[in-house]
Amino acid sequence: xxxxxxxxxxxxxxxxxxxxxxxxxxxxxxxxxxxxxxxxxxxxxxxxxxxxxxxxxxxxxxxxxxxxxxxxxxxxxxxxxxxxxxxxxxxxxxxxxxxxxxxxxxxxxxxxxxxxxxxxxxxxxxxxxxxxxxxxxxxxxxxxxxxxxxxxxxxxxxxxxxxxxxxxxxxxxxxxxxxxxxxxxxxxxxxxxxxxxxxxxxxxxxxxxxxxxxxxxxxxxxxxxxxxxxxxxxxxxxxxxxxxxxxxxxxx
Amino acid sequence: xxxxxxxxxxxxxxxxxxxxxxxxxxxxxxxxxxxxxxxxxxxxxxxxxxxxxxxxxxxxxxxxxxxxxxxxxxxxxxxxxxxxxxxxxxxxxxxxxxxxxxxxxxxxxxxxxxxxxxxxxxxxxxxxxxxxxxxxxxxxxxxxxxxxxxxxxxxxxxxxxxxxxxxxxxxxxxxxxxxxxxxxxxxxxxxxxxxxxxxxxxxxxxxx
Numbered sequence: 001x002x003x004x005x006x007x008x009x010x011x012x013x014x015x016x017x018x019x020x021x022x023x024x025x026x027x028x029x030x031x032x033x034x035x036x037x038x039x040x041x042x043x044x045x046x047x048x049x050x051x052x053x054x055x056x057x058x059x060x061x062x063x064x065x066x067x068x069x070x071x072x073x074x075x076x077x078x079x080x081x082x083x084x085x086x087x088x089x090x091x092x093x094x095x096x097x098x099x100x101x102x103x104x105x106x107x108x109x110x111x112x113x114x115x116x117x118x119x120x121x122x123x124x125x126x127x128x129x130x131x132x133x134x135x136x137x138x139x140x141x142x143x144x145x146x147x148x149x150x151x152x153x154x155x156x157x158x159x160x161x162x163x164x165x166x167x168x169x170x171x172x173x174x175x176x177x178x179x180x181x182x183x184x185x186x187x188x189x190x191x192x193x194x195x196x197x198x199x200x201x202x203x204x205x206x207x208x209x210x211x212x213x214x215x216x217x218x219x220x221x222x223x224x225x226x227x228x229x230x231x232x233x234x235x236x237x238x239x240x241x242x243x244x245x246x247x248x249x250x251x252x
Numbered sequence: 253x254x255x256x257x258x259x260x261x262x263x264x265x266x267x268x269x270x271x272x273x274x275x276x277x278x279x280x281x282x283x284x285x286x287x288x289x290x291x292x293x294x295x296x297x298x299x300x301x302x303x304x305x306x307x308x309x310x311x312x313x314x315x316x317x318x319x320x321x322x323x324x325x326x327x328x329x330x331x332x333x334x335x336x337x338x339x340x341x342x343x344x345x346x347x348x349x350x351x352x353x354x355x356x357x358x359x360x361x362x363x364x365x366x367x368x369x370x371x372x373x374x375x376x377x378x379x380x381x382x383x384x385x386x387x388x389x390x391x392x393x394x395x396x397x398x399x400x401x402x403x404x405x406x407x408x409x410x411x412x413x414x415x416x417x418x419x420x421x422x423x424x425x426x427x428x429x430x431x432x433x434x435x436x437x438x439x440x441x442x443x444x445x446x447x448x449x450x451x452x453x454x455x456x457x458x459x460x
Contacts, residue, residue: 002415003372003392045372071269076394076438096265098438121298123368123396168368199370252372252392
């Protein structure tokens with residue numbers, strides 16, 4: 001059986017991991033390479049790096065980070081943030097990332113998804129979708145620019161559209177749940193997962209290990225992403241995985 | 253010295269990095285004259301079977317690999333590189349492969365599962381004594397593929413997994429031609445063990 005994946009997410013700014021990662025036993029908790037190895041040892045199934053650099057220099061630094069991470073990590077990793085063109089994708093993938101994640105750039109120009117998939121294969125192209133419940137739509141609306149701008153897209157339509165263009169995987173973040181630590185948005189996740197035939201990574205809202213169980217079963221997610229609960233050691237990847245195993249899920 | 257065959261199909265960086273980590277000297281080339289100098293070859297690659305064969309032919313790597321195989325020299329195909337070792341594929345129209353191993357490549361059947369088969373799946377080892385499996389007794393490895401090999405000869409099955417109601421060949425071998433459907437370079441300890449086994453494998457004239 002294909003296992004359910006647990007994916008820690010690291011925010012990187014100007015080449016350094018931010019959001020106060022609280023680890024003991026690490027020489028340098030801001031070093032993406034050291035943290036990547038830490039999560040690899042913790043049996044994370046995959047990693048996501050989100051580049052939140054504001055500057056051009058920061059983006060250039062990210063390429064070096066990717067190269068270094070690729071040299072140490074023997075699990076797949078995705079890089080998102082600031083990827084706006086085929087050239088950006090080439091730089092990141094050639095530096096050794098396994099997948100790139102597109103968000104705002106895909107909404108601005110959906111053809112970018114197709115260009116990436118044609119060039120690198122669909123397995124390299126993740127589309128990140130930030131979605132928020134919209135009463136007027138009676139569904140979830142897709143947002144861009146880190147959740148600041150509403151787009152015209154309803155989430156199922158957008159998901160189906162990017163999959164038809166060649167997205168190999170969707171990283172679905174619930175803006176309603178993000179940061180709340182009250183669990184993933186199970187309805188949103190299930191709605192999208194049932195609507196497309198590519199894997200869906202649920203994101204936003206993880207607060208405890210039971211949340212993962214819920215999103216994998218009721219939410220029909222293929223993978224679940226979390227940041228702060230792992231970074232702040234509220235639980236560990238290993239603890240979540242052993243809990244899910246006990247509950248009978250297929251876990252690596 | 254390990255030669256990694258560069259035929260324009262996908263990201264070869266991870267494979268190079270993995271070999272580096274294992275302390276192996278490796279070089280990347282698409283030139284048969286250069287690759288000829290290697291002790292062993294790795295044929296990686298992601299993309300479509302049709303494009304892959306076309307790119308091999310353009311660089312005359314198909315005939316080079318055929319003579320390499322005839323000499324009984326070790327070759328490891330990874331992902332698309334493994335699929336190309338078989339006779340043919342239906343991906344984007346019927347395309348003949350290198351035919352080093354008996355079998356065909358077909359699309360996963362449609363059903364209540366997602367395609368591609370993407371993520372960590374468990375190995376079931378059919379041939380625990382095969383040199384590729386030294387120190388490996390199952391465990392999970394990382395797959396990303398939409399097409400699957402139907403073996404023409406069950407003897408080539410070294411390890412497999414299950415997906416989409418099918419037995420999915422995961423490690424295949426015939427003589428010194430080995431293949432892995434998954435990405436050993438992305439498969440943590442199990443994948444690194446299998447890569448290491450290939451690096452340590454002493455090739456020689458074909459034994460079967």
